[in-house]
Amino acid sequence: MKIIAVANQKGGIGKTTTSLALAAGLKRKKKKVLLIDLDPQANATDIYRAEIEGVGTAYDLLVDGDTDCIQNMDAGDIIAGDPNLKDASKLLDGVSAAYKLKKGLASIAPNYDFIIIDTPPALSVLLTNALTAADTVIIPLTSDRFGLHGLVQLNDTIKDIKEFTNPGLTVAGLLLVKYRASTTLAKAVDESLPEYAALLGTKIFDTKIRESIDARKAQAAQAGLYSFAPYCTTARDYDSFIDELLKEEN
Ligand SMILES: Nc1ncnc2c1ncn2[C@@H]1O[C@H](COP(=O)(O)OP(=O)(O)OP(=O)(O)O)[C@@H](O)[C@H]1O
Numbered sequence: 186m187k188i189i190a191v192a193n194q195k196g197g198i199g200k201t202t203t204s205l206a207l208a209a210g211l212k213r214k215k216k217k218v219l220l221i222d223l224d225p226q227a228n229a230t231d232i233y234r235a236e237i238e239g240v241g242t243a244y245d246l247l248v249d250g251d252t253d254c255i256q257n258m259d260a261g262d263i264i265a266g267d268p269n270l271k272d273a274s275k276l277l278d279g280v281s282a283a284y285k286l287k288k289g290l291a292s293i294a295p296n297y298d299f300i301i302i303d304t305p306p307a308l309s310v311l312l313t314n315a316l317t318a319a320d321t322v323i324i325p326l327t328s329d330r331f332g333l334h335g336l337v338q339l340n341d342t343i344k345d346i347k348e349f350t351n352p353g354l355t356v357a358g359l360l361l362v363k364y365r366a367s368t369t370l371a372k373a374v375d376e377s378l379p380e381y382a383a384l385l386g387t388k389i390f391d392t393k394i395r396e397s398i399d400a401r402k403a404q405a406a407q408a409g410l411y412s413f414a415p416y417c418t419t420a421r422d423y424d425s426f427i428d429e430l431l432k433e434e435n
C-alpha cells in the first residue's frame with residue numbers, strides 16, 4: 186500500500202488532472218485505488234460525479250474522524266472534497282491538527298494498493314495533513330518561471346514536514362505537465378530544472394505530460410481523460426508515466 190500526495194502550492198498547474206489520471210490509470214492496471222479530494226474547490230469530486238451533500242466527505246474524516254466517507258463511483262472509489270474544508274484550519278488546532286488524515290486513513294488504507302491525494306493550491310492545514318499522511322509526493326509543474334517559484338515554497342513546506350510530522354516522506358519526483366517541448370521558455374526551464382530537483386533531493390521523471398486540447402476539453406465536459414479521450418497524447422503520456430512509476434516500485 187502506498188499513499189501518494191500530488192502537491193504544488195501554485196494554482197492551476199495540473200494537480201487535479203494528474204491525480205485523476207493516476208487514479209484512473211492505476212485502476213486500469215487492476216490496482217485497488219482510492220482518490221482523496223482534499224481541495225475545497227472539489228474539482229476531482231465533480232469529475233467523479235460524487236456527492237458532497239448528505240454524505241461523509243474529506244471534511245467529516247478530518248474534522249470528526251468519520252471513516253464512513255468513501256463513495257464507490259463508476260470512476261472509482263473517492264473521498265469527496267467539500268467546500269467546508271476551507272474552514273478546516275479554524276477547526277483543526279492543537280498538536281494533532283496535522284495528523285487527522287493519517288489517523289483517519291489507518292483503518293481505510295489496508296483495503297487499497299494506492300491512495301492518491303489531490304491537494305489545494307496553498308499552504309494550509311490541508312496540505313500539511315496530506316504530506317503528513319503520505320509516503321511520497323509527486324510534484325507536477327509547468328515549464329514557466331512562476332512554476333519554478335512555487336517549488337522553492339514547496340521545498341520549505343516539505344522540509345518542515347520531514348522535520349516535524351513525517352520524517353519518512355520522500356519526493357518521488359518532478360513531473361513536467363502541460364508540456365510544449367518546442368518553446369524557448371520550456372527549453373530555458375528544462376535547463377534549470379536539475380538544480381531544483383537537487384534542491385528537493387529528487388529527480389525529474391523521464392516522462393513528460395504533453396499539453397492537449399482533449400485534456401482541457403475533458404475537464405470542461407466533466408469527464409475523466411481516459412473515458413473522454415483515451416488515446417490523446419496526454420492520456421498516453423500519463424500511461425507511460427504510470428509505467429515509469431510502477432517500474433520503480435518493483
Ligand atoms: N496536459 C494538459 N493539457 C491541456 N490542458 C491541461 C493539461 N493538464 C491540465 N490541463 C488544464 O489546466 C487547467 C488546470 O489543471 P488542474 O485543474 O489539473 O490544475 P490544479 O493544479 O489542480 O488547479 P488548482 O490549483 O486550482 O487545484 C485545467 O483546465 C486542465 O484541464
Ligand SMILES: [Mg+2]
Pocket residue numbers: 200201202224228303304
Ligand atoms: Mg486542483
